[in-house]
Amino acid sequence: xxxxxxxxxxxxxxxxxxxxxxxxxxxxxxxxxxxxxxxxxxxxxxxxxxxxxxxxxxxxxxxxxxxxxxxxxxxxxxxxxxxxxxxxxxxxxxxxxxxxxxxxxxxxxxxxxxxxxxxxxxxxxxxxxxxxxxxxxxxxxxxxxxxxxxxxxxxxxxxxxxxxxxxxxxxxxxxxxxxxxxxxxxxxxxxxxxxxxxxxxxxxxxxxxxxxxxxxxxxxxxxxxxxxxxxxxxxxxxxxxxxxxxxxxxxxxxxxxxxxxxxxxxxxxxxxxxxxxxxxxxxxxxxxxxxxxxxxxxxxxxxxxxxxxxxxxxxxxxxxxxxxxxxxxxxxxxxxxxxxxxx
Numbered sequence: 546x547x548x549x550x551x552x553x554x555x556x557x558x559x560x561x562x563x564x565x566x567x568x569x570x571x572x573x574x575x576x577x578x579x580x581x582x583x584x585x586x587x588x589x590x591x592x593x594x595x596x597x598x599x600x601x602x603x604x605x606x607x608x609x610x611x612x613x614x615x616x617x618x619x620x621x622x623x624x625x626x627x628x629x630x631x632x633x634x635x636x637x638x639x640x641x642x643x644x645x646x647x648x649x650x651x652x653x654x655x656x657x658x659x660x661x662x663x664x665x666x667x668x669x670x671x672x673x674x675x676x677x678x679x680x681x682x683x684x685x686x687x688x689x690x691x692x693x694x695x696x697x698x699x700x701x702x703x704x705x706x707x708x709x710x711x712x713x714x715x716x717x718x719x720x721x722x723x724x725x726x727x728x729x730x731x732x733x734x735x736x737x738x739x740x741x742x743x744x745x746x747x748x749x750x751x752x753x754x755x756x757x758x759x760x761x762x763x764x765x766x767x768x769x770x771x772x773x774x775x776x777x778x779x780x781x782x783x784x785x786x787x788x789x790x791x792x793x794x795x796x797x798x799x800x801x802x803x804x805x806x807x808x809x810x811x812x813x814x815x816x817x818x819x820x821x822x823x824x825x826x827x828x829x830x831x832x833x834x835x836x837x838x839x840x841x842x843x844x845x846x847x848x849x850x851x852x853x854x855x856x857x858x859x860x861x862x863x864x865x866x867x868x869x870x871x872x873x874x875x876x877x878x879x880x881x882x883x884x885x886x887x888x
Contacts (some may be wrong), residue, residue: 560676568644605725606727651702653679660710730864811836841868
């Protein structure tokens with residue numbers, strides 16, 4: 546037990562030291578003006594956790610915002626000149642949000658390390674590299690190490706994915722937290738469980754359980770959003786009557802949506818290129834994983850069009866980074882083993 550604590554504590558320290566420049570840059574030179582305006586929707590949650598004064602769905606991102614609120618309440622702050630001066634943001638609140646998200650990013654690196662180490666049966670060095678890939682991912686740099694709430698959402702998704710691969714119902718407590726953090730997690734796992742239930746012959750009972758749990762938790766989220774957390778401003782995201790209108794708006798700006806979505810998916814591009822390399826080299830490739838990744842991408846594209854999420858599509862899909870990195874590891878590890886055996 547003590548050796549395991551030392552191992553993961555050391556990993557946390559190493560990942561934190563490697564990622565520290567991202568934190569410093571985000572605090573010193575980062576600004577929410579480009580792609581991070583949602584920060585202003587979270588300010589009342591960060592400062593006094595007053596979710597009644599915040600529009601839905603932002604008022605349901607309660608887990609990470611509460612952690613930011615607690616950290617800000619301690620008075621911990623690094624005072625220096627920053628790029629957010631004059632933007633209406635309290636630097637101490639901004640710092641607290643960044644620090645919480647950075648800690649979540651580092652923790653996600655460790656979960657990815659453990660996923661690859663256990664389920665790919667890879668060496669610690671290879672598993673560490675997988676965590677490092679997430680740390681250096683496009684979305685991590687621009688969306689996770691920020692004052693938004695995405696980083697903890699990805700951590701929850703990574704934890705749920707670990708239990709999903711283990712076929713464990715410990716996934717359910719993570720789902721309960723996700724109700725108050727990010728509903729997209731249920732869309733991902735609902736789609737993934739349905740996909741596996743249809744195409745995987747074994748363990749179908751578990752996949753059905755996850756599918757039903759995803760549907761139930763998403764339904765709870767919807768009920769809460771329509772009642773306790775209801776505000777009318779973003780009702781168009783859930784209104785079936787508005788879907789056609791939203792779709793026509795999305796079609797009008799489709800070129801911009803697609804460029805914003807695909808240009809930031811460096812992890813998905815790495816995965817697709819790796820699969821193409823193996824295909825043309827006559828090597829076996831897990832086509833089911835490739836189809837699943839494309840299915841998840843298509844899922845969020847359709848949802849974005851219907852709910853008018855705009856160019857946030859790529860940002861949302863990047864939350865599946867732990868899954869994509871696992872798929873990359875599944876394909877890359879046999880290649881490295883083959884090369885090692887050849888040498």
